[in-house]
Amino acid sequence: MNPRGTRRTFVRVGILGIAGCAARMGDVDPRPRGGGLIRVMSLNLAHGRGRALVQTRARPADWYRRNLDAIASVIEREAPDVVALQEAELGSRWSGGFDHVEHVARECGLAVLATTAFVHVPGRYEYGTAIIGSAEVTASGGGAFAVHGRWRKGFTAASLRIDEIALDIVSLHLDHASAAIRSQQANEIVQALGARSGPLVVLGDFNDGWHANSPARQLTESLGLVANSPLARGPATFAFGRRLDWILASRDFDIVAHHVLVDDRLSDHRAVLADLRPARTR
Numbered sequence: 001m002n003p004r005g006t007r008r009t010f011v012r013v014g015i016l017g018i019a020g021c022a023a024r025m026g027d028v029d030p031r032p033r034g035g036g037l038i039r040v041m042s043l044n045l046a047h048g049r050g051r052a053l054v055q056t057r058a059r060p061a062d063w064y065r066r067n068l069d070a071i072a073s074v075i076e077r078e079a080p081d082v083v084a085l086q087e088a089e090l091g092s093r094w095s096g097g098f099d100h101v102e103h104v105a106r107e108c109g110l111a112v113l114a115t116t117a118f119v120h121v122p123g124r125y126e127y128g129t130a131i132i133g134s135a136e137v138t139a140s141g142g143g144a145f146a147v148h149g150r151w152r153k154g155f156t157a158a159s160l161r162i163d164e165i166a167l168d169i170v171s172l173h174l175d176h177a178s179a180a181i182r183s184q185q186a187n188e189i190v191q192a193l194g195a196r197s198g199p200l201v202v203l204g205d206f207n208d209g210w211h212a213n214s215p216a217r218q219l220t221e222s223l224g225l226v227a228n229s230p231l232a233r234g235p236a237t238f239a240f241g242r243r244l245d246w247i248l249a250s251r252d253f254d255i256v257a258h259h260v261l262v263d264d265r266l267s268d269h270r271a272v273l274a275d276l277r278p279a280r281t282r
Contacts, residue, residue: 037256038162038276041080042171042203042245045071045087046267047127048100061096064089068100071266072107078261078273081162082133083110084171086205087267090117091126105132116142118154128154129171129204135160147184149175155189155204165278167199167252174215176207186215190222199252200225201276205269206246216246225250228258228274235260237270247274254279 048064075083089100105112114137115130129142142156155172172189175181193200202225208214210230220227225248237245237260249255257275264271 043271044269064096076108086173088130114140114158116156118144129156172204200250203247
């Protein structure tokens with residue numbers, strides 16, 4: 001299948017699997033809740049198909065709901081303030097015909113903060129990226145990348161307030177097949193966010209690791225962000241030991257904990273979490 005996405009205009013933001021006692025991998029242990037820290041999480045939902053190898057096969061809606069319920073249970077257990085989602089279905093016929101983002105948010109007790117359907121074919125496909133959480137939304141936007149391969153990708157952005165902390169969050173999904181396209185898409189993010197200032201977190205499925213020309217490195221250098229142990233060999237977030245899912249934070253934050261949920265097999269990607277401490281509280 002080759003869904004055709006409608007092109008959307010970038011909107012600047014701001015100033016712009018089973019739940020249980022799961023193992024985590026990372027260089028810092030997770031912290032208890034509280035203490036002025038913000039917990040962020042990223043997960044590629046894989047269209048609600050769990051770890052099914054064939055993603056284009058349509059199944060009954062209840063089959064998708066069971067997979068999404070497992071995801072919601074893990075989100076509820078980990079208690080993030082904000083969750084960035086990719087391959088998030090918003091009503092596609094091939095994925096049960098219902099809004100997966102709304103379902104997950106409702107089941108884990110969070111609100112849908114922002115969504116972007118950059119693949120949109122009426123009556124057939126409606127999916128993209130999303131942000132859910134327990135924050136106040138002051139602005140939101142997003143869109144499809146102007147440069148894309150066979151499958152259109154894009155991002156969702158939101159300006160949020162968590163307690164008294166204002167920050168911008170970007171959930172992105174970059175091209176899976178072409179390094180050149182990923183680089184151009186990362187540059188589009190830089191252009192969309194370059195005029196903003198203040199705390200920023202960019203997270204999602206970058207479809208690439210860390211190397212001289214990788215989009216994660218490109219964004220850290222261009223937007224003044226930092227990554228947790230970028231040169232570490234693991235933990236992997238995808239098959240074959242690959243680290244494709246990243247959490248990048250501006251220097252307004254310290255990354256005091258970072259971990260990958262290695263035992264929760266929720267999709268073909270593993271969930272990534274980070275605990276951020278505002279720099280002013282050092």
